[in-house]
Amino acid sequence: MKEIDFKKICDNLIDAIYVTDAEGNTIYVNDAYLKLGDLRREELMGMNVFNPDQTKQVYTGGVLPDVLKSGRRCEKVGTLKRTNTKVHITGIPIFDENGEIQYAVATEKDVARLEELKDHLAELRKENTQGAAELAYLRDRQIYDIDVVMESACMQEAFAVARSVAKTDVTVLITGESGTGKEIIADAIYMASERNGKPFIKLNCSAIPANLLESELFGYEEGSFTGARKGGKAGLFEIASGGVVLLDEVGDMPMDLQVKLLRVLQSREVTRVGGKDPIPLDIRLIASTNKNLKVGIERGTFREDLYYRLNVVPIDLKPLKERQADIEPLVETFLKKYNTRYNKNLIMTRLAMAMMMEYSWPGNIRELKNVIERMVVINFTGVIDGDVVARVLGLPAAKVQSTNSRHGTLKAATESLERQMIESALERCGSKRKAAKALGVDHSTLVKKCQRLGI
Numbered sequence: 164m165k166e167i168d169f170k171k172i173c174d175n176l177i178d179a180i181y182v183t184d185a186e187g188n189t190i191y192v193n194d195a196y197l198k199l200g201d202l203r204r205e206e207l208m209g210m211n212v213f214n215p216d217q218t219k220q221v222y223t224g225g226v227l228p229d230v231l232k233s234g235r236r237c238e239k240v241g242t243l244k245r246t247n248t249k250v251h252i253t254g255i256p257i258f259d260e261n262g263e264i265q266y267a268v269a270t271e272k273d274v275a276r277l278e279e280l281k282d283h284l285a286e287l288r289k290e291n292t293q294g295a296a297e298l299a300y301l302r303d304r305q306i307y308d309i310d311v312v313m314e315s316a317c318m319q320e321a322f323a324v325a326r327s328v329a330k331t332d333v334t335v336l337i338t339g340e341s342g343t344g345k346e347i348i349a350d351a352i353y354m355a356s357e358r359n360g361k362p363f364i365k366l367n368c369s370a371i372p373a374n375l376l377e378s379e380l381f382g383y384e385e386g387s388f389t390g391a392r393k394g395g396k397a398g399l400f401e402i403a404s405g406g407v408v409l410l411d412e413v414g415d416m417p418m419d420l421q422v423k424l425l426r427v428l429q430s431r432e433v434t435r436v437g438g439k440d441p442i443p444l445d446i447r448l449i450a451s452t453n454k455n456l457k458v459g460i461e462r463g464t465f466r467e468d469l470y471y472r473l474n475v476v477p478i479d480l481k482p483l484k485e486r487q488a489d490i491e492p493l494v495e496t497f498l499k500k501y502n503t504r505y506n507k508n509l510i511m512t513r514l515a516m517a518m519m520m521e522y523s524w525p526g527n528i529r530e531l532k533n534v535i536e537r538m539v540v541i542n543f544t545g546v547i548d549g550d551v552v553a554r555v556l557g558l559p560a561a562k563v564q565s566t567n568s569r570h571g572t573l574k575a576a577t578e579s580l581e582r583q584m585i586e587s588a589l590e591r592c593g594s595k596r597k598a599a600k601a602l603g604v605d606h607s608t609l610v611k612k613c614q615r616l617g618i
């Protein structure tokens with residue numbers, strides 16, 4: 164077998180190596196050591212590590228005397244004098260077959276390099292945290308995946324428009340009642356756009372006092388008003404550079420600011436409050452509102468010119484009551500979500516689902532989501548039935564009973580009610596005998612009614 168050239172290997176290592184014999188006489192240093200300390204081999208060969216007069220010119224903080232004395236591994240931080248290089252030193256003894264120390268070996272790493280590695284590690288950790296945050300965000304929203312329900316034709320159309328404009332930079336105006344999913348559409352546009360990964364800043368125009376909104380959006384220069392921060396401050400348009408800004412509740416923007424926003428959109432430049440130099444704007448704007456902006460124009464609370472600037476591609480979301488096809492899948496999606504979150508396994512009766520379908524949902528999907536969460540949290544019977552729904556939705560008992568029975572003949576209404584109550588009791592009780600008892604009828608009566616109603 165070919166002999167291995169260990170000296171060559173050691174001379175090519177990145178870490179520095181320093182070897183002495185049992186008496187502490189230097190017998191080998193590798194090239195990395197010489198390079199790190201700007202030394203020549205001849206200077207070191209034969210130097211004794213116990214002799215401070217010899218070593219102090221070369222290094223401080225050596226570990227090998229301790230290794231040779233104790234016969235144990237030692238670690239220290241020392242300095243190579245000529246280059247003033249801080250090194251992390253690990254020294255170990257190597258024993259002969261009689262258990263006597265034969266060599267002492269020190270390996271040395273440049274501390275600056277270790278610091279670099281530490282910084283690199285910190286960077287990686289930071290990236291990892293950012294990645295985890297992004298993942299959590301994606302998991303939470305699950306755009307286009309399991310969580311976003313779009314059964315109804317109008318929601319499918321809204322998402323199709325969102326997808327088709329995502330790759331462009333055109334301004335989109337999303338309208339719809341509160342809780343209809345405007346933000347979800349804005350998210351979908353951002354996610355599918357080339358700007359995904361760049362800043363996505365959402366500003367609720369109605370949540371910020373009018374006098375602060377301007378400096379929030381456009382930023383300000385130092386000394387431009389009392390209380391202005393030293394050095395000034397970048398506005399959201401600047402911060403979002405390269406990314407997307409969602410102006411939520413744009414219908415609530417004060418008129419004077421609407422003029423300024425219009426100017427910014429026309430010139431594609433923004434000037435900080437109190438500043439002179441315009442800053443080029445590189446953002447994609449999405450605006451959303453639950454107000455009817457046309458009515459705002461008529462009333463003089465919204466500028467018509469700004470409306471046309473924003474309304475390049477309109478996406479109007481219908482209220483949930485007009486999207487019947489979405490209700491059942493939304494209920495199922497949220498039920499699954501909250502069953503998992505609260506470690507439950509609730510089911511919903513058909514009567515309960517029918518009541519959910521008939522309810523008007525003034526708070527739209529947000530209300531439906533909250534209602535399901537509440538029902539899951541407060542329910543310990545394992546079943547969400549009509550009673551639970553009535554209680555949570557605050558429906559009067561009469562309303563529960565009249566579900567689906569406002570039109571048609573009395574006979575049909577009676578049958579419909581009978582069916583709902585029997586189905587609910589069967590689901591709740593698990594057997595016809597128990598259901599009959601719960602409904603206050605004989606078992607045989609219930610059996611006959613089930614046959615007649617085809618249950």
Ligand SMILES: Nc1ncnc2c1ncn2[C@@H]1O[C@H](COP(=O)(O)OP(=O)(O)OP(=O)(O)O)[C@@H](O)[C@H]1O
Pocket residue numbers: 310311312313318339340341342343344345346347348411452453528529532
């Ligand atoms: N199609 C959908 N599928 C699943 N969840 C949805 C859907 N649309 C909306 N939601 C959920 O409903 C809630 C309200 O949605 P969102 O915040 O997008 O409404 P919004 O119209 O922006 O409301 P607001 O006008 O009050 O800001 C959110 O929790 C959102 O995740």
